[in-house]
Structures are given as C-alpha cells and as structure tokens.
Amino acid sequence: MSTAVVQEDLVEYGFRRVIITITAVLCALLEIVDTTIVNVALNNMRGTLGATLTDIAWVITAYAIANVIVIPMTSWLSQQFGRRNYFATSIIIFTVASFMCGQATNIWELVAFRFIQGLGGGALLVTAQTIITESYPVEKRGMAQAIYGMGVIVGPTLGPPLGGYLVDNYSWPYIFYINIPIGIIATFLTLTFVRSPKYGNKLKANQVDWIGIFLLSAFVGSLQYVLEHGQQDDWFNDGTITFLSVVSLLGLFFFIWREMTYEFPIVNLRVLKDGNLRIGTVMCFILGFGLYGSTFIIPLYTQSILGWTATDAGLILVPSSITTAILMPFIGRMIQKGIPQSYMVAIGFFIFFIFSYWMHIEMTPDTGVENFFWPLIMRGVGLGLLFVPITTLALSTLSGKSIGEGAAMTGMMRQLGGSFGIAIITTFIARFNQEHRVNLISHLDPAKTVVQERIAALQRGFMSKGFSYDVALEKAYKVLDFGVTKQSTVLSYMDVFLYLGVLFLLCIPITLLIKRSKNKVSMSDAMH
Known part of the structure; x- marks a missing residue:
C-alpha cells in the first residue's frame, strides 16, 4: 500500500475529526498541566506527608525523569503495539497512577506513583500530536499543529491557578483526582474513534534494543537529577551530583554509539542528519527554556516578594495563555498560505526579547498587578509565533516514519529545555542574590x-x-x-529576565540557517 493511500486512510472529516481533535488535545493538556499543577501544592504535601524540602522536590523530579525517558521511545512503542492501543494504555496508566498519587500515605509512595504517572503521560504528548496531524488533510496540517499547540502552550500556565484553587478550597489529593474523570472519557473516545496506521513487521523480543533503553534511562535520569538537585546540593562539591554527572556523560556517549550502530535502534538518531530538524531541536530546547523558565519565575516572584496567594500567582499568567490561544488559528492559516515560518520564528524571538526586557524594567519590591498585563500579553504573542512555526519547520523536510521520530525528538528537547531552564534559573537566582546582597550591605x-x-x-x-x-x-x-x-532577590530576578531576553535575541541569526522546503509543510504519515 502506498504512503499516500495510508495517509488518506487516516484523514477524518466532520464529527469524527472534531472528536479525535478534542480527545488528543485533552490528553496533551492533561499531561502538561500535571507538570506544573503540583508546584503550588508542595507546601501542603510537606505538612501532610511529613517530608523535607529535598524529599518533596522528588515529586516534580520523578515525573520529569519518566517523561523525558518515554518521549523519545513513543514512535517505536507505537509501531510495536499499534498507536491506538498504545495511546489508550498510556491514558489508563496515567489515570490509575493519578488515583494512587492521591491515595499515597508517605512521600516515597507518592514519588513512585508520580514516576508511573510520568511514564503514562510522556507518551500522550507526542502521540496526541501525531494523531491530530494525521486526522487532517495535508493542506490543513498547519492548522492542526496550531490546535495542538494551544494545549501545549496553555497547559503549563493552567496548572498553577487550577492547583492553587484546588489546594485553597479542598486538599492536595484533588489535584490528582481531577484527572480521573477526564482520563476515563479520553480512554473511551480513543478506543471508539482513533485508528492506527498499518505498520510493517513488529520486532521480536530478542531484537528489542534493551541496551539502548537502559543507556537512555541512565543518561536522562542522571541528568535530570543533577539539574533538579545541583543547586541545593552545592553542585560538584556533592559526591552524588559528581557521580551522576559522570554516569550521564557516559550514558550519552554510549547511547549515541549504540543507536548509530544497532540495526533496530529504540531512537533513530540518523533522522538528525536532516539540517532543519537539527536547527528545530535547538530552537525547541530554547523554547522550552523560555516557556517553562518564565512560568516558573513569575509565580515565584509574585508569591515570595509581592505576597500573593497561590491562586492569584497562577491567574496572572492566564492573559498570556489566552493571547497565545487566540493567535494559534491565525498562525495556522499564515502557514497554510505559505508565509515563511523562519520570518515568524525571528519575529517571535524578538517579541520574547521585548517581553523579557520589559519584565526586567517593571520588577520592583512592590510592583502592582496592572504592571504585568502588557508584558505578559507580549509573552503570549511571542510564544504563539514560536511554537507552531518551529515545530513545522523542524519536520518540514522529513518524510515517512521519520516525521514521527522527528516529532519525538522535538518533544524531548522542549521538555529538556524546560528542565535546564528551571535548574539554571534557580542556580543564577541563588548566585546573583548573594552578589547583590554583598553589594547592598557594603552601601549600608x-x-x-x-x-x-x-x-x-x-x-x-x-x-x-x-x-x-x-x-x-x-x-x-x-x-x-x-x-x-x-x-x-528582586535584583536577581531582574538579571535573570535580562539574560533570558539576550538568549532569545541571539537566536534570531539561527533562523537564517533554515532551508526552505520545496513541498508544502507536510507532517503526514508520522510514525508509519
């Protein structure tokens, strides 16, 4: 059967396409909301479970580690088990683990169930993106990416206010219980409406790249731990951090060697020979850095310096998300009309620089809520111009199952960018804080x-x-x-925003390296 026929087989119209789109966006949203919803509940969890600050950080770390391990393996797992079955199973694992998180009676039970939840959740992101892409005809795929992008951009921002509301009005287990009805509905809709593409022969058990899976887990797991705990454990003065840094480096080296030489790799790194995908993965990393970094620092600043409640700190980011959501369909249409995505990406980076510099200027120990509105609207515009164009650019010169493998690569890099962003920002805040404190005291x-x-x-x-x-x-x-x-502390936050802005400004010349695809952007037959 030709690729074109398989493509057409998966395209849906009318009511079915609407239902499939809603299901996929709902699942992507579920996964991403859960990365940030716990942030505002950590203090309550500490009190209930009798955990230390270091212990409670594992609630976030365990989920992130599981996510980043699973994301690059989704293309391979979909081919082994069939996409619909794999997607439905992932939703069930995520939903059951959510229930168990709410039932946890001590911190390590909660951490274990968060890890399992992350294994189910990581698959939802990339698989949802592919399902949406294939449900639309080729000429409407830019719009499909825009719809998916709404979920991915709105998710991290929706987590803190939703978590704040549930913690303030109920108790922390409800941030997990809220997933259960949505998960049940999503599972039913997936099994009823989603279809799998026809795959070639499945691998036998002895062909499975178990060594690749182990090396990927060692590399990503160790790196994630180092990033999350480096600052609080004094980096390389701590034996565990030093050991895991070595494990991470060796894991990366042997993982690359294994995947480039093994006949049936768990992650097809050869797909990175495509120049646009290489540039796209770098840009996705920086996008994750900016998206998760700013989502992390703004609630921190508003709660610790301005004394806002968890709910108010979360709500401040909502106008930014609404702006992005409104922009997404227009950006999808612009891509369909053939406007070069590289122009949009360059403008998006510049707008994000303006947002960062504006925040740098506005931050004081008593900034009012009205001072945040327009800078955050700029953030929403910048993210809108970056997310869909970067994703479509990265995949624009790929074809066949390489598209699914490329999508997994960009998804992983966006998540890693977020982890790097939060870890580096935390480190810089601590270092800048010490410097500014010494300087201020010298003037007293x-x-x-x-x-x-x-x-x-x-x-x-x-x-x-x-x-x-x-x-x-x-x-x-x-x-x-x-x-x-x-x-x-305020001066250190100001510095972070300034450096974040400079980082985005430096990315603009990278857009000149992008090759124009001769074809219309087609993210078809992903994961075939």
Whole structure:
C-alpha cells in the first residue's frame, strides 16, 4: 500500500475529526498541566506527608525523569503495539497512577506513583500530536499543529491557578483526582474513534534494543537529577551530583554509539542528519527554556516578594495563555498560505526579547498587578509565533516514519529545555542574590547619617509598641536586613529576565540557517 493511500486512510472529516481533535488535545493538556499543577501544592504535601524540602522536590523530579525517558521511545512503542492501543494504555496508566498519587500515605509512595504517572503521560504528548496531524488533510496540517499547540502552550500556565484553587478550597489529593474523570472519557473516545496506521513487521523480543533503553534511562535520569538537585546540593562539591554527572556523560556517549550502530535502534538518531530538524531541536530546547523558565519565575516572584496567594500567582499568567490561544488559528492559516515560518520564528524571538526586557524594567519590591498585563500579553504573542512555526519547520523536510521520530525528538528537547531552564534559573537566582546582597550591605554604612536616621526611626516605632531599647534596636536591624534580602532577590530576578531576553535575541541569526522546503509543510504519515 502506498504512503499516500495510508495517509488518506487516516484523514477524518466532520464529527469524527472534531472528536479525535478534542480527545488528543485533552490528553496533551492533561499531561502538561500535571507538570506544573503540583508546584503550588508542595507546601501542603510537606505538612501532610511529613517530608523535607529535598524529599518533596522528588515529586516534580520523578515525573520529569519518566517523561523525558518515554518521549523519545513513543514512535517505536507505537509501531510495536499499534498507536491506538498504545495511546489508550498510556491514558489508563496515567489515570490509575493519578488515583494512587492521591491515595499515597508517605512521600516515597507518592514519588513512585508520580514516576508511573510520568511514564503514562510522556507518551500522550507526542502521540496526541501525531494523531491530530494525521486526522487532517495535508493542506490543513498547519492548522492542526496550531490546535495542538494551544494545549501545549496553555497547559503549563493552567496548572498553577487550577492547583492553587484546588489546594485553597479542598486538599492536595484533588489535584490528582481531577484527572480521573477526564482520563476515563479520553480512554473511551480513543478506543471508539482513533485508528492506527498499518505498520510493517513488529520486532521480536530478542531484537528489542534493551541496551539502548537502559543507556537512555541512565543518561536522562542522571541528568535530570543533577539539574533538579545541583543547586541545593552545592553542585560538584556533592559526591552524588559528581557521580551522576559522570554516569550521564557516559550514558550519552554510549547511547549515541549504540543507536548509530544497532540495526533496530529504540531512537533513530540518523533522522538528525536532516539540517532543519537539527536547527528545530535547538530552537525547541530554547523554547522550552523560555516557556517553562518564565512560568516558573513569575509565580515565584509574585508569591515570595509581592505576597500573593497561590491562586492569584497562577491567574496572572492566564492573559498570556489566552493571547497565545487566540493567535494559534491565525498562525495556522499564515502557514497554510505559505508565509515563511523562519520570518515568524525571528519575529517571535524578538517579541520574547521585548517581553523579557520589559519584565526586567517593571520588577520592583512592590510592583502592582496592572504592571504585568502588557508584558505578559507580549509573552503570549511571542510564544504563539514560536511554537507552531518551529515545530513545522523542524519536520518540514522529513518524510515517512521519520516525521514521527522527528516529532519525538522535538518533544524531548522542549521538555529538556524546560528542565535546564528551571535548574539554571534557580542556580543564577541563588548566585546573583548573594552578589547583590554583598553589594547592598557594603552601601549600608552605619556611619552615614541617612542609615542612622532610618535605624533610629524603626527603633522608636518598636519602642512605642512596648519593646525595650535593646530589643527594639535588634528588631530595627532585622527589618533593615529583611529589606536588603528582598531588594537583592528582586535584583536577581531582574538579571535573570535580562539574560533570558539576550538568549532569545541571539537566536534570531539561527533562523537564517533554515532551508526552505520545496513541498508544502507536510507532517503526514508520522510514525508509519
């Protein structure tokens, strides 16, 4: 059977296509919301489960490790088990694990079930993208990517406000229980409406690349741990971090060697010979860096510096997501009309630079909610112009099953970019904070009149409330110290946004390396 016929076999029309699109977007949304929904519930989990801050970080780390291990294997697993069966099984694993997370009675039970949830969830992202792509005729695939992109962009932003609301009004297990009804509906719709492409012969058990799976897990798992825990464990001064860094490097080296020489690789790295895909994976990494990095830093700043609630901190990102969602269909149409995606990507990077620089200017210890609105609208426009054009560009010169393998590669790089982004931003905040604190304290010379007057005024204030002379003086110094800490933290956030903006600005010349595809962007027959 020719590729074209297989393609047409999978194209859906009318009601069926609407249902398949809703199912796939719902599953992608489920997976991505769960990467950020726990962020605002960590304090409550610590109290209930009696966990330390280091222990509770594993709730995020375990999920991310499982995600990044599974994503590059999705193309291969789909071919082995049939896409519909694999997709439905992944939803069931994700849903059951969500229920078990809510039932967990100690921290390590929760971490184990989060890992299993991540194994089910990682498959949902790339498989959903392929199902949507193949359900639309070739000329409408830019629009298909725009619809999928809405879920991927809105997801990380939807997590914190939804999690905040559930934690504030119910309790933390409900952030997992909310997945159960959606998972049941998605499983039913998948088994009823989604169809699998016809694959060639499946591999026998002795042909399965078990060594590749082990090396990939060692590389990604170790790297993810190093990134998540490096800063709090003092990087290479910690034996575990040093050991796992070596494991990660060796794992990467032997994984690349294995996949390039084995006849049936678990991840087909040869697909990276395509120049556009190579550039696309780099851009997806940077997109993940910006998307997850800014989603991480804004709630952190609003809660720790401005004193907002978890719900309010999450809601601030909603206008940005709505802007992206509104833009997506228009960008899909622009791609269909043949407007070069490289132009859109270059403009998107520049707009993201404007957003980052604007945030750098606006941040103070008492910035008002109104100061965030327009910069975050710019963020929404920038992400809209980056997500779909980068994805379609990366896959535009591929054909056949290489498209599915390329999609898995871009998905993995976006997730890794997010992990790198959060880890590097956390490290930079800690380092910049120390530098700014030292600089600010050096300017607080007790011999200066203005400093003496400030301390005396604070002391008088505390004495008027009944504190003794010595206690009031001690409290005055503490207030001054708190002010320095707050100011140095704000300055470190400002620095991070400035460097994030420069990173995006430096990406614009990379768009010049992109080759124009002779064909219309076609992400057809993925994973065949």
